[in-house]
Amino acid sequence: MLTVNRYKCCYCGACVGVCPTCALELVETFIEVSADCKECGICTKICPVGALEVKA
Amino acid sequence: MSMKCDVVVVGAGPGGSMAAKAAAQAGLRVALLEKRQEIGDPVRCAEGVGKRVLSRMVKPEPEWIASEVKGARIYAPDGTSIVMSEDRGGAEVGYVLERKVFDRGLAMEAARAGARVMVKTRAIGLLKKDGVPFGVSAMRIGEPLEIEAPIVIGADGVESKVGRWAGIDTTLKLKDIETCAQFLVTDTRVDDQYCEFFLGNDIAPGGYVWSFPKGEKLANVGLGILGSRSKPGEATRLLKEFVKVHFPNGKVLEMVVGGDPCSGPIESTTADGVMLVGDAARQTDPLTGGGILTAMQAGIIAGEVAAKAISSGDVSREGLKEYEDRWRSDIGKGLARSYEFKEFFVKLTDEDLNQLIGSLKREDIAKMDLRGMLRVLFRLNPRLLWELRHLVV
Numbered sequence: 001m002l003t004v005n006r007y008k009c010c011y012c013g014a015c016v017g018v019c020p021t022c023a024l025e026l027v028e029t030f031i032e033v034s035a036d037c038k039e040c041g042i043c044t045k046i047c048p049v050g051a052l053e054v055k056a
Numbered sequence: 057m058s059m060k061c062d063v064v065v066v067g068a069g070p071g072g073s074m075a076a077k078a079a080a081q082a083g084l085r086v087a088l089l090e091k092r093q094e095i096g097d098p099v100r101c102a103e104g105v106g107k108r109v110l111s112r113m114v115k116p117e118p119e120w121i122a123s124e125v126k127g128a129r130i131y132a133p134d135g136t137s138i139v140m141s142e143d144r145g146g147a148e149v150g151y152v153l154e155r156k157v158f159d160r161g162l163a164m165e166a167a168r169a170g171a172r173v174m175v176k177t178r179a180i181g182l183l184k185k186d187g188v189p190f191g192v193s194a195m196r197i198g199e200p201l202e203i204e205a206p207i208v209i210g211a212d213g214v215e216s217k218v219g220r221w222a223g224i225d226t227t228l229k230l231k232d233i234e235t236c237a238q239f240l241v242t243d244t245r246v247d248d249q250y251c252e253f254f255l256g257n258d259i260a261p262g263g264y265v266w267s268f269p270k271g272e273k274l275a276n277v278g279l280g281i282l283g284s285r286s287k288p289g290e291a292t293r294l295l296k297e298f299v300k301v302h303f304p305n306g307k308v309l310e311m312v313v314g315g316d317p318c319s320g321p322i323e324s325t326t327a328d329g330v331m332l333v334g335d336a337a338r339q340t341d342p343l344t345g346g347g348i349l350t351a352m353q354a355g356i357i358a359g360e361v362a363a364k365a366i367s368s369g370d371v372s373r374e375g376l377k378e379y380e381d382r383w384r385s386d387i388g389k390g391l392a393r394s395y396e397f398k399e400f401f402v403k404l405t406d407e408d409l410n411q412l413i414g415s416l417k418r419e420d421i422a423k424m425d426l427r428g429m430l431r432v433l434f435r436l437n438p439r440l441l442w443e444l445r446h447l448v449v
Contacts (some may be wrong), residue, residue: 011200012100014315017228018283026215028092028158048313050289051308056211 008051013041071334071351072211073162078359091178096159100314107150132413133256216336230283232319238278243306318342320395
């Protein structure tokens with residue numbers, strides 16, 4: 001499962017731009033993850049603050 | 057709830073506001089949506105722009121400008137530096153803006169031209185009939201709202217959805233995004249006169265570190281690294297390291313992060329009833345990461361083309377082709393060239409970078425433009441730059 005640490009997230013939206021399944025959405029100050037997430041982990045690599053993590 | 061207008065612009069950054077202003081000036085009924093409750097905040101930007109191009113499009117208000125710089129200084133990994141003057145030194149420096157004030161100023165210009173500005177209003181999808189968009193569905197302060205409009209302009213930034221909803225794949229590959237972090241630093245070591253750029257694969261792999269002065273020993277100190285060379289939290293970690301070394305007594309007053317598209321021009325930025333502008337259209341300069349002015353230029357074109365398409369009654373992709381043609385001829389060629397430079401630049405080792413910058417040390421480049429400097433670089437380093445020869449002549 002993709003988790004967003006909302007205490008770390010600076011809501012920049014970079015993760016939304018690289019998501020291949022359009023599963024992320026930046027809603028003002030938080031990231032929403034939809035059921036379309038394939039847990040590929042691409043977004044976690046580019047998160048400038050390391051707020052995203054794919055957990056088993 | 058529902059409303060009707062001629063054009064709905066999604067996103068009130070510089071691109072969206074200029075599009076809304078141009079469309080409103082042409083007599084269209086325009087809604088300009090901003091999902092945040094405050095326009096321009098938080099910033100995701102180093103805030104540098106070239107004076108001349110900006111002044112061609114708007115009259116810069118004094119309160120938009122944090123500082124004016126004399127030029128750019130570029131540091132090689134070994135510490136060697138070269139200086140480029142502002143009037144020649146490329147499009148990215150001249151003014152360092154206060155984006156929070158600037159963005160709101162541009163939205164105000166759109167409003168004064170007649171656009172309806174709607175904050176805390178987030179587009180959540182396109183309204184479609186037989187597959188053809190005719191507006192957006194939105195959430196306005198938590199309540200659903202349908203906005204019918206023959207034309208939707210997506211100026212919705214790096215996280216753009218409008219294009220994807222319209223069938224344009226704007227997904228960025230990891231090698232085509234810079235992941236960035238920036239601190240607003242106050243320190244006696246800040247150079248108030250020059251925008252500084254620091255190169256090196258250790259300090260910013262596939263990108264660079266910048267220090268853009270904002271007046272009185274205050275600067276945006278940030279970095280971008282190539283997505284394909286990043287790992288979780290890397291941008292912030294590297295920035296902390298850089299600041300510790302270069303501004304050991306620096307105090308951090310603000311922290312911002314962001315993703316910067318560097319894919320170069322994408323195949324299509326139009327669909328039936330839809331145009332994309334700015335970061336949403338990936339119109340950012342892939343080499344420098346600068347995207348304010350290109351977004352504004354494209355925004356103006358999109359607003360003007362929207363007016364023509366509405367009056368001719370053809371808002372199909374074909375009817376919006378003028379937008380595609382005009383932005384590609386105005387800014388697209390430069391962006392494509394920058395993309396080739398970026399693809400080359402990210403492969404350079406620190407030794408290569410030291411050689412290139414070191415070779416300019418003995419040349420008088422202060423008065424040269426970027427093109428002239430590249431010609432000199434090529435003459436001095438033909439073997440290293442052989443791949444770029446078609447861009448230099």
